[in-house]
Amino acid sequence: MSVPPVESAGAVLPSRRDPAEPEVLDRRESAGGEVVLRRRGGHCEVIVNGCFLMDTVDGRSERLLVAAALDGLAAVARPSVLIGGLGVGFSLAHAAAEPRWSRIAVVEREAAIIDWHRTGPLGAFSAGALDDPRVEVLHTDLVAYLAGAGERYDALCLDIDNGPDWTVGAENDRLYGPAGLASAAARLNSGGVLAVWGAQPSAAFELALREAGFTGVRTEEVPVERGVPDVVHLARRA
Numbered sequence: 001m002s003v004p005p006v007e008s009a010g011a012v013l014p015s016r017r018d019p020a021e022p023e024v025l026d027r028r029e030s031a032g033g034e035v036v037l038r039r040r041g042g043h044c045e046v047i048v049n050g051c052f053l054m055d056t057v058d059g060r061s062e063r064l065l066v067a068a069a070l071d072g073l074a075a076v077a078r079p080s081v082l083i084g085g086l087g088v089g090f091s092l093a094h095a096a097a098e099p100r101w102s103r104i105a106v107v108e109r110e111a112a113i114i115d116w117h118r119t120g121p122l123g124a125f126s127a128g129a130l131d132d133p134r135v136e137v138l139h140t141d142l143v144a145y146l147a148g149a150g151e152r153y154d155a156l157c158l159d160i161d162n163g164p165d166w167t168v169g170a171e172n173d174r175l176y177g178p179a180g181l182a183s184a185a186a187r188l189n190s191g192g193v194l195a196v197w198g199a200q201p202s203a204a205f206e207l208a209l210r211e212a213g214f215t216g217v218r219t220e221e222v223p224v225e226r227g228v229p230d231v232v233h234l235a236r237r238a
Contacts, residue, residue, distance in 0.1 A: 021040075022038040022039065022040040022045070023038060023039045023040070024036060024037075024038050025037045025038060025039055025044070025120070025121060026112065026116065026120065028110075028111075028112040030109075030110055030111065030112065031109075032048070032049075032109065032110065032171075033048060033049040034047075034048070034049055034050070035047075035048055035110050035112045035113070036048075037112070037116055037120070037121070037122070039121070040055075043055055043056045043057050044056045044088065044121050044122060044125075046087070046088065046113070053161070053162070054087050054088055055088065056088045056090075056122075056125050058224070059088070059090030059094075059125075060222050060230075061197060061222040061230035061231070061232060062087065062088075062090035062091045062094070062159060062197065063090055063091065063094040064220060064222060064232050065091050065157045065159060065195050065197050065232050066081070066083070066091050066094045066095045066098075066157050066195070067094065068193075068195055068220060068232055068234055069081065069155040069156075069157050069193045069195040069234070070098060070100060070101070070155070072155075072193040072216075072234065072236065073154055073155060073192075073193060075191075076154050077100075078100065078101075078102035079100065079101060079102065079154035079155060080101070080102055080103040080104075080105075080153045080154050080155070081095060081101055081103070081104055081105070081153060081154065081155040081156075081157060082105045082106075082107065082153045082155070082156050082157070082187070083095060083104065083105070083106045083107070083157045083158075083159070084107050084142040084146075084156065084157065084158035084159060084160055084175075085107070085108060085142065085158065085159040085160045086106050086107075086108035086113055086114060086117060086126075086137070087108075087113070087159055088122055088125050088126075089117055089122055089123075089125040089126030089127070089129065090125060091157060091159060092104070092106055092126050092129045092130075092135070093125065093126050093127040093129045095129070095157075096127070096128075096129035096132045096134070096135060097127075101134060102134065103134055103136070103153075104129075104132070104134050104135045104136070105135075105136045105138060105153070106135065106136070106137050106138065107138045107140060107141075107142045107145050108137065108138070108139060109139070109140060109141045109142065111139060114137060114139060117130055118130060142158070142160055142175065143171070143172070143174050143175050143180060143183070146175075146180070146183040146184055146186075146187050147179075147183045150187070151187075152186075152187055152188060152189045152192070153187060153188060153189065153192065154188070154189050154192050154193070155188075155192060155193045155194075155195065156184055156187060156188060156192070156193075156194050156195070157195045157197075158175065158184070158194070158195070158196045158197065159196075159197035160172050160175055162198075162199040163176075163196070163197055163198030163199045163200070163202070163205075163231075164176040164196065164198055164202050164204075164205040164208075164233075165198065165199075165200060165202045165204070165205065166199055166200070176196075176205060176208065177208070178208070178211070178212060181208060181209065181212035181214070182212060185212060185213060185214065185237050188237040189237070190237060190238075191236060191237060191238075192236070192237045193234065193235070193236055193237075194209075194214060194233075194234070194235045194236070194237070195232055195233070195234050196232070196233040196234075197230070197231070197232055197233075198230070198231045198232070198233060199228075199230060199231075200228045200229075200230075200231065201219055201221065201228065201229070201231050202219075202231070202233070205233055206219060206233065209233065209235045213237075213238060214235035214236060214237065214238070215235065215236050215237075215238050216234070216235060216236040217233070217234070217235045218233075218234050218235075219231050219232070219233050219234070220232045220234065
């Protein structure tokens, strides 16, 4: 095992992380607990019940969530999409920048996050997408919304919590189980695409998708600076 060199006293060392202390911009209480918006350096981050949930450092996998779903709908001239989770806005902004989408619905249960996009710092990352006439923001719980009766979509792009295997809120586990996947399938048009963001690869979730009747199950990875890659799980309603 190599031993790092000992730096001399008083030496100025290169920073291995952003030295800026996080600044709390807003703090709200909701039905799901405490939601906090912080700024660290030039980026924003969202903390839920004391657990880090998302930030604005790197939105590649969130954009891939939408782009990969659209690629799977080449035969549909003007597809519709439901984005589950407004988050920091990367997925929505990417969808709004694509004229092929005829209708873009976004489900977000935290009123604070919607406010931070409409009048707060997160508006810079959703890039005015909430004003797009194709966009409808639904302030509700995604699991409950999918389980109810309603219109169908050509694509569901779901980015809830940290993905199938690592949820901050136990209630979100339902989305990735048999009942949640059945509800998702019921809200897709025939041949529609389900895209699910995850913080790590999950063979167990791929199996769950196949057992729920989805076809063409595959996973695309996005390498990150440290640790396991972010992923997008893709599947199609038969």
